[in-house]
Amino acid sequence: MERTLIILKPDTIQRRLIGRVIQRFEDKGLVLAGMKLMQIARELAEEHYAPHKGKPFYPGLIDYITSGPVVVMVLQGDRCIDISRTLMGKTFGYEAAPGTIRGDFGASRSYNLVHGSDSPESAATEIALYFADGELLDYAPDGSRWIFVPNDV
Numbered sequence: 001m002e003r004t005l006i007i008l009k010p011d012t013i014q015r016r017l018i019g020r021v022i023q024r025f026e027d028k029g030l031v032l033a034g035m036k037l038m039q040i041a042r043e044l045a046e047e048h049y050a051p052h053k054g055k056p057f058y059p060g061l062i063d064y065i066t067s068g069p070v071v072v073m074v075l076q077g078d079r080c081i082d083i084s085r086t087l088m089g090k091t092f093g094y095e096a097a098p099g100t101i102r103g104d105f106g107a108s109r110s111y112n113l114v115h116g117s118d119s120p121e122s123a124a125t126e127i128a129l130y131f132a133d134g135e136l137l138d139y140a141p142d143g144s145r146w147i148f149v150p151n152d153v
Contacts, residue, residue, distance in 0.1 A: 003123055003124075011113055015105070036073070049062060074131060
């Protein structure tokens with residue numbers, strides 16, 4: 001079962017879109033394995049976004065992600081990384097397709113509502129930054145068998 005880290009960024013929280021965004025992931029069949037409301041410390045943000053250090057957008061990204069509360073969660077399900085990234089839409093809201101989170105709620109280059117891991121490797125690294133051993137649950141809701149077919153290609 002694949003897992004991904006999702007962060008509902010400060011603009012999602014300030015605009016009171018938490019429930020609507022989480023609903024998108026749940027409606028698609030992904031399972032919530034863990035969730036926290038938190039303020040990301042600058043040091044944690046710098047560690048999370050270390051691969052982008054030195055890029056022109058890096059300082060603004062750190063300021064943005066640390067500017068207010070966020071919801072950090074782990075989702076799980078078959079192909080959850082690809083599914084989550086499709087649900088989120090293109091990075092910039094004005095380029096994202098209608099029906100995606102960013103396409104429906106975003107219009108900015110800077111405020112893009114949500115972060116999602118881009119690979120199983122980054123998901124593992126990112127999840128470990130925000131969740132300690134024992135903080136995540138592994139379960140399948142009864143309805144999951146009607147969403148994901150074993151060995152479905």
